Amino acid sequence: MDIRAWAALSIFVGVIVSIASGKVKSTTATLLGASVMALSGLLSGDQIVAAIDHNTVGLLVGMMIVVGILSKCGVFQYIAVKAVKVTGGRGSLILWSISFITLLLSAFLDNVTTILLVTPVILSLCDLIGLKPLPLLMVESFASTIGGTGTLIGDPPNMIIGSIAGLSFNDFIRVMTPVALVVWGFVTLYLERCYRAELSTVNAEATTRLNQVDEAKLITDQRLMTKALIVISFVLVAFVLQKQIHIEPSISALTAAAVLLVITGIDDATVIRDEVGWTTIIYFISLFVMGGGLRATGVITAIAHGIASLFSDSPLLMALGILWVSGIACIFINSAAFAAIFVYVVAEIASTTGMPAVPLYWALALGACLGGNGSYLGAAANAVMADLAMKNNIGISFGYFMKIGLRVVLISLSISSAAIYVICKLS
């Protein structure tokens, strides 16, 4: 690697370290890193534009608007409350129910949004029936990440990998969803065992209170809900038929956002200001630019060649290596940041070795998404859950979460390894 490559790598490592240290917020750090790379002339203006994955950015913006509008009517909280109510207060059943609903919601919503919607429901209902919320908060956190792993739109690493690798919504359903479901089952089983003592069945009075919960009052706008659900259904159909209708997911999502704004009459400035996470968007754009800088200076190629030389004879070992390296790295590094860079390393490895690229992309997706469950650093949703818990006087320390999280990651990556074996054999 020449001096330009080392400069680009240093800038990137500096950004990661400053974020991990907590001294600089992630968007500020990545924006600064991208700016320094651009100012240093490490990549040209054309390369900057080419580096930004417009499909991912458009998909993020579109889905943020659609989900943001739908969230206003309370339908997600309604679903979460219903999921608890049907259990009749039986502790283990509540755990499984919350886990399943979170898995389902986070497959289609952003993980952080899922946590923001479900956590208050958990806390309020636990308060109502005298149940300890810790097991439910932990299972919710892990289930949101696992659910997001299962679809193209569930987690930003999947959006990035899907876009760069040309993998469709259906591809993710076909490959990632079954793996996510199996991982979910084993992880929830483990957590049920872990928290057996805390998951007692509530007394009769608490059950009566639970039955008195009127979840219909959570629906604040029936008409808005109907319109939003219709639009989101069309979006999902468009995702499924992506290859047939030749419309990128970002176009479907942005069109849905525009249609929703028109038919609901909601003030677009308010929605675009409040529902689009512009901090997240700038973070991703900056990441893409830094990735472009690492590619333009040859860092990606050098890393890819180094890895390729280790497992050049075995696509299976290569895929497993990518799975476990990604998984372990994403315990400490934000998974979207890792995926945004490593997806190009994977592409280069496939190009250099002649190995089929798709199994390697699946390995990266599984590792990056599931590794995030290892700590508060890997997945923003985990930190958001902890923050909401703390606001309700429930402290879940970094060390405690990591103690459980590492075991969850071990279970997840072990099951994923079996899945990768099958994928490699079939490809």
Place this chain on the structure above:
Amino acid sequence: MKIGELMDRDLTALHEENTVAEAIETLLRHHMTGLPVLDEDCHVLGFVSEEDIIKSALPGYVSELPSSAFLPDYGQFSVRLAAVGTKLVKDIMHRGCVTFNVDETDFVVAAEMIRRHIKVAPVLKDGMMEGYISRAYLIKRMMRATNPESNVEILDDQH
């Protein structure tokens, strides 16, 4: 006009070691929506308002839900409020409250009250509390100052 000329010179205040129950009693007795918390030298340490008291009696998740109407009533608020009553004022007050200096103009004070959504604030001179200015009092005194012959009935002070 300077706010020192318009303020209410009432020095009712709280101490850090007062209980929240004592604070509520004082608020109700003096028809106040909020009271400053002072040290022995009349320096303002913080502020306790009705909003702070109610917030401390509500669980944290309430602000994250679109509505709490789905939860049945089982007296949870009154139980929490009674529990909060035993806490000390210093546990719920917010520090760094808005204060005004006696020399500030009514225009600046009025604009700040609206901009920062405050109903009542202490007025200081040389760092020590000299009185209060509230929205109601500001309007009332301004009306008297500009129209001394007004025959509008002036009700008891309410902040």
